[in-house]
Amino acid sequence: MxxxxxxxxxxxxxxxxxxxxxxxxxxxxxxxxxxxxxxxxxxxxxxxxxxxxxxxxxxxxxxxxxxxxxxxxxxxxxxxVRNDVALVKEALNSGKYLIATAAPALKATLGEEFNLPIGTNVAGKIAPSAKKLGFQHVFDTDFGADMTVLEEGTELIKRISSQENLPMFTSCCPAWVRYAELFHPEILKNISTSKSPQQMMGASIKTYFADTYNVLPSNIFTLSIKPCTAKKYEAKRDEMGRDGYRDIDVVLTVREYAELLKEKGIDITAIPDEKSDSFMGDYTGAAVIFGSSGGVMQATLRTVTYYLKGDVSKIESIEFNTIEGYHDIKESTVNLGGQEKKVAIVSGLSEIDKFLKSDKWKEYVFIEVMACLGGCINGGGTPRIQKKSEINEKLCIACGTCIENCPVGAIEYNVRGRAENNKEKCVGCTLCSKICRANAIKMIYYDKATGKSLDENYIKLRSDVLKDIDKSSEIRISDKNENLQNMYKNYMGDPDGEKAQKLLHTTYQDKSAELSVNTTRNKKKN
The missing domain is CATH 3.30.70.20 (Alpha-Beta Plaits)
Structure with a gap:
């Protein structure tokens, strides 16, 4: 190349x-x-x-x-998404020190690419599959999630104490951060300066790991395997590297990683389970749930409550209720340091503009935002779900709109003069369900492994994998991660301290000027 x-x-x-x-x-x-x-x-x-x-x-x-x-x-x-598999293949033959790090969501999604049912836990397949490719070390980005909790939690406590720049928004979703930089730069001071788990892992690998193992950072190749396409953008941000090297060299989505494994003849269902390397691989249950909407909130509140000597068990029973006037934004009240504080979760960005233009968001101290509905387990790089349209003949008004617009000719009139879908021809593009004025068409999701329609939402099935891992974990508070404690004690110093600020925190910029003139959103603002 x-x-x-x-x-x-x-x-x-x-x-x-x-x-x-x-x-x-x-x-x-x-x-x-x-x-x-x-x-x-x-x-x-x-x-x-x-x-x-x-x-x-x-x-x-x-x-x-x-x-x-x-x-x-x-x-x-x-x-x-841009395919970067070729760049990883080059690295495999480069002679560099190869390190892979995989997001929590892979545990609940990678199996689908190998014909395993949705909701299958493949946590033990990630490390051995990467090592078969030739990676010397494989770490779980969950370790970086625990790191993020310590940094973000400490930052939140400081902000509450000083009553400055509240509420604090989470920063682990790069699509959300870019959204804020483009469309609502006025809130950038409210976004946590803590880097995402991906970038904390990259920075730590090329400093803490490099110094410990006496390897030049420039000679390390870091692969990040993620459910998120925006992570490719995040890894190339100017702030995400130092001294002429990037913290994360290449990001592969779940789909790309599966493509690479298959090309190399590696079937995850045929290899024995193996844990990731422990040096920067051990993680808590709190870290695992980062992959699901609400997980960052739950994980951070556990540690913040622990720091403030509160009852962590009560965090487990927090109930979030939908905010009136919104579908995908929920709120709750928690006790932090003896005071009742409101927190909120935003799942998907469809309502975020309305939320930020109101004064509602100012009522909270901490707000988690995930750009993808359901969180990382439904990220743009996760396995595609098979869909077919289903037509309710009783609601069909025989207008012919779906028939005229179906791009593959899958819909025709039946003998009763109503629209009928040929599922053999249907490609699941969803167009018919979008344009049906009578709401007679809905999309049915299928599990490719079983061929059966899904009784449960596929997002829930994936999310349950992560929640079950959390529930069965012996350690569920990020601050109790022993390997992480060693890193801070021997190298990083205090969370949100001088060295942590340099390596694990970042800044944001007003990027609204990057938008071309007369974009749809600019028209709406005028």
Whole structure:
């Protein structure tokens, strides 16, 4: 691969790519972007063939936050995340010291790429599969999640004590951080300065690990395996490296990692379980639930309550209730240091603009935000779920809209003059369900491993894997992670201290000027 080709591969604005030859013009990606982010980056175009383009010519200029939800919905993979498998293959032959780190969500999602039922725990398959590829060390990013809890929890206590820059928003979701930088830079001072678990792992590997094992940071190649497409963007941010090297060299999504394993003939179902390396791999139950919406909140509150000598058991029973006027934003009240404080969870960004434009958000001290509905376990790089449309004949008004617009001709009139879907032809693009004015069409999700329709939401099935691991863990408070305690004692110093600030914290910038003129959101503001 030429040098110029390498450079083009890591440009931020080609993280999401469109293959017009594969596009069937269903516009499911555009619908999904508008519904799930409220940004509406894509528009339908017809130049002899119906397809989609970014509204302002580029994804970056159109306000894309690289969440990748559009790639999950596309039935033909015409819109997809940039594939960086070739860069990892180069690294495998580079002679560098190879280290892989895997997100909590992999435990609940990687198995689906190997025909295991949704909700299968494959925690023991990640380390051995990476070592078969040639990685010398494999760590769980869960260790970085515990690290994030210590840093973020300490930061929250300091902010509450000083009554400055409250509420504090979580910072572990790069799509959310980019959203704030683009569309609501006025709240950047409210976002935690703590880096995400991915970036804390990268920084620690190339400092703490490098110093301990006497390896030059520049000679270490760090692969991060993630359910998130925006992590590719985050890893290349200017702040995420030092001394001429990046903390994380390459990010692969769950789908890309599975692709690499299959290409190398590695079947995770055929290898014995193995734990990740313990030096930076041990983690608590609190770290595992980072992969699910509400997990960061729960994990952080456990440690904050522990620091403040409160009753941690009461954190386990916190109930979050939907805020009036919202569907995906919930709130609760917790006792922190003897005082009742309100906290909130935002799952998906469809309502975040409304939330931030109101004064409602100012009522809280701590707000978790995940750009993807359900959290990382439903990230843009997770396995795609098979879908088919189902038509309720009783509700069908025989208008013919779905028949006329189905891009694959899967819907026809039946003998009773009502629309009927041919499931053999249906590709699950969701267009018919979006445009049906009578709400007669809904999407049915299927487990590819079993071929059966899902009685439970696939997000819940994945989330339950992480919650079960947490419940069965002996240690469930991040501060009690012994290996993490050793790192702080021997290298990092105090959480949110001088060295931690240098390596584990970051800054944000007002990036609203990056938006091209006359974007949809700018029009809404005027």
């Amino acid at each position: 030429s040098k110029s080709r390498k450079i083009s591969r890591i440009q931020q604005d080609n993280i999401i790519q469109i293959n017009k030859k594969k596009c069937i013009g269903c516009t499911g990606c555009a619908f999904t972007c508008a519904e799930r982010t409220g940004i509406s980056v894509l528009k339908a175009v017809d130049n002899g063939k119906r397809t989609v383009d970014p509204k302002q010519g580029t994804f970056g200029g159109s306000g894309c936050i690289y969440c990748g939800q559009c790639t999950l919905i596309c039935p033909t993979t015409a819109i997809n």
